[in-house]
Amino acid sequence: MIRHLLRAFGVYALYEALLLRGVSKREPPRHIAVILDGNRRWAKQNGLSIEEGYRMGAKRVEELLRWCLELGVNTVTLYVLSLENMIRRPKEEVETIYKVLVESTERFLLDEEVRSKGVRVKVIGRNWVLPEEVASALERLERETSHNSNHFLILAVAYGGRDEIIQAVRRVAHDVSRGELSLEDVNEDVFSRYLFTGELPFPEPDLVIRTSGEERISNFLLWQIAYSELIFLDVYWPEFRRIDLLRAIRTYQARSRRFGA
Numbered sequence: 001m002i003r004h005l006l007r008a009f010g011v012y013a014l015y016e017a018l019l020l021r022g023v024s025k026r027e028p029p030r031h032i033a034v035i036l037d038g039n040r041r042w043a044k045q046n047g048l049s050i051e052e053g054y055r056m057g058a059k060r061v062e063e064l065l066r067w068c069l070e071l072g073v074n075t076v077t078l079y080v081l082s083l084e085n086m087i088r089r090p091k092e093e094v095e096t097i098y099k100v101l102v103e104s105t106e107r108f109l110l111d112e113e114v115r116s117k118g119v120r121v122k123v124i125g126r127n128w129v130l131p132e133e134v135a136s137a138l139e140r141l142e143r144e145t146s147h148n149s150n151h152f153l154i155l156a157v158a159y160g161g162r163d164e165i166i167q168a169v170r171r172v173a174h175d176v177s178r179g180e181l182s183l184e185d186v187n188e189d190v191f192s193r194y195l196f197t198g199e200l201p202f203p204e205p206d207l208v209i210r211t212s213g214e215e216r217i218s219n220f221l222l223w224q225i226a227y228s229e230l231i232f233l234d235v236y237w238p239e240f241r242r243i244d245l246l247r248a249i250r251t252y253q254a255r256s257r258r259f260g261a
Contacts, residue, residue, distance in 0.1 A: 124164070
């Protein structure tokens with residue numbers, strides 16, 4: 001009720017304008033990663049179906065990408081579906097996620113703003129365990145945006161951070177066994193190139209945002225976020241607003257990054 005009243009009186013619009021002015025004076029994060037949490041709980045809270053919750057979450061993703069493009073953020077990574085959720089969530093819910101994901105890929109490819117900004121999509125995770133329709137839609141998304149290089153959208157689907165590290169270790173071991181890589185040359189920089197994000201210009205997120213009030217990483221980009229700034233928001237993903245993004249960026253800009261020091 002209070003939120004609706006504030007919006008009606010234009011308070012949110014004024015606050016958002018002030019936030020934007022302040023954030024625009026400093027460099028934005030080059031890479032923002034988001035753990036999209038709270039779709040189910042938001043739907044239940046509002047008396048809606050799980051599918052309606054995920055559809056609203058997908059709509060918010062599209063808005064988030066536009067907001068980030070406007071702010072000059074180079075890379076956005078979204079935790080869409082974890083390996084654990086594929087196993088532990090009800091089959092009907094996982095299939096709903098698949099359905100909404102496929103529909104979202106179609107809208108993305110038709111989005112003129114995304115096309116004009118030169119956004120390249122990269123999917124990370126075990127795409128080979130996904131249903132054929134989903135895997136094909138994601139592969140098409142990667143293929144038809146592969147020529148772009150201005151901005152990057154990374155979709156973590158059927159993804160697990162530990163699994164990514166294990167796969168990278170296997171690739172390193174394979175190259176060492178074939179004589180293509182010397183064991184003595186393996187360091188953090190070399191190993192990073194074997195991760196799913198190795199080819200990105202900014203592979204490590206500057207800022208990680210998790211919605212829904214939960215304060216955990218949930219096996220997300222474990223190597224890459226070693227020095228990321230973490231912000232946990234007590235808002236379900238479908239109700240995430242531009243104000244929430246701006247506040248998170250303002251908090252990030254106000255912090256002194258120490259990189260382990």
